[in-house]
Amino acid sequence: MTDIFEIDTPAVLIDVDRVEANLRRAQDYADQHGLKLRPHIKTHKLPRFAKRAMDLGAIGITVQKLGEAEVMADAGISEIFLPYNILGQAKLKRLRALAERVHISVTADSVETVEGLSAAFADAPEPLSVFVECDTGMGRCGVQSPQAALDLAQRIAAAPGLRFGGLMTYPAAGQVAANAQWLEQAKDLLTQAGLAPPTISNGGSPDIWRAHEVQVATEHRPGTYIYMDRFQVAKGVGALEDCALTVLATVVSRPTEHRAIIDAGSKALTSDLLGMTGHGLIEAYPEAVIVGLSEEHGTIDLSACSKKPKIGEKLRIIPNHACVVSNLFETVHLIVRDQLVETVPVAARGRVD
Ligand SMILES: Cc1ncc(COP(=O)(O)O)c(C=O)c1O
Structure with missing residues (x-):
């Protein structure tokens, strides 16, 4: 020893007992509230912790980059969400190759992204599941209104090679009610138009213990919760x-x-x-x-x-x-x-x- x-x-030292406790605490919370967890592996980048989270009940993993998805797929993880606009021939080719060996879904917030994905998957054996990314307050990527979410969802649903997967957001920390309201409005609008979102994916560690307040969400994607850090402690x-x-x-x-x-x-x-x-x-x-x-x-x-x-x-x-x-x-x-x-x-x- x-x-x-x-x-x-x-x-870098990783205390594995603390990792286990952090994973369990989040999974227990999710189970208690009937919420699915799809943890983001960007925090640890280790297949063993991705697998451990899934053993405890997570329904899959989230990655931020194709490279991360490739590493996790190589390690045997077959349910991967990549909430990112994938653009350009080089990346679309890699995405297509990944989709042939694991179940992978992505996001889009523009017609340009949807068109690129559709061109790459038009002749694929299985349609690619594409979520609409929604900017519910973070001010990063995302369509800017529920109406824009509906417009893009319709584009996705009509695009060859694609399937509408649902709505995704990475919300602003602390704005739980505003996030929930935005997503509820979008869900209602899409449902009325005959495009009920199969999944609504919410995320983040800062508000993880309030995730159940976003009742419209079907899953949550926490990342930093596995290790925590000084910032998460400052946020309580x-x-x-x-x-x-x-x-x-x-x-x-x-x-x-x-x-x-x-x-x-x-x-x-x-x-x-x-x-x-x-x-x-x-x-x-x-x-x-x-x-x-x-x-x-x-x-x-x-x-x-x-x-x-x-x-x-x-x-x-x-x-x-x-x-x-x-x-x-x-x-x-x-x-x-x-x-x-x-x-x-x-x-x-x-x-x-
Ligand atoms: C799209 C997305 N989902 C989930 C997460 C996980 O968030 P956190 O690290 O706050 O747990 C992040 C973090 O950057 C993200 O960008």
Whole structure:
């Protein structure tokens, strides 16, 4: 057995008991409310956790990129939702190839996307299931009104090679009622037009425990819930004790009384602040503030700390945003009660194509 503090740094540690507890908590909640879960694997990018979520009751997985879908399909996962506008011949070819070996569905928010998908699937043995992405308040992709959702759903339903799969949204955090209202209006409009959405897919971790309030949704796609992070804790989604991913870093310099430098910079912790102060929480020194990051150095302000770390000391840091950290490391170390049990490759890291 290797103690985690013997692991070389910077390194990512994943507490598997916490992962299991986070997966179970969400699945229990979903079961209690008759909601299906389709977890987003972008947070961990590991087939084993995707499969574990499905063993516990998830109906499939969500991915953000074709590359992630390919890795998960290779690992034997056959129910995949890719809520993204797939455009261009190269990607459409890959999507068609994937659809021949797994059940995959996608989203569209424009006629251009629908036309490309239809051209690629017109002669496919099975129609491709296409959801209409709805912007219910997030201000990212998505049709802008329930009427526009109906118009695009009709396009999809009439397009050769495609089947209308339903409605999908990635909602703005905290706007649960507005999201629900938007989707209800869209569902009513589509149903009156004879195109009742078979599935309504809602998502996100910040409002996961309020997912049942969006009664019109048939499924939920949480991602970060599996690891949690400093941002989710700030949003009240979980406690610090639920955070399963930590970055292990070494203090490499103490240039002044109040400054420590660690070997984890933006290439380990990411630059994401998500509106918070500091680039992560140092478990053993919660008063310390990671005030700055260059690529390979993290600068810590220790002025509020009574006890201060020494050169060579290893620190565990809860990052602001766990999902991006997963993409930065070739491997993660799975730990149980602070002992290393296995080091595994992050199979879908870097698959941003
Ligand atoms: C389309 C989509 N669905 C689901 C998720 C999962 O959200 P979260 O990480 O808040 O759980 C994301 C996150 O980026 C997303 O973009």
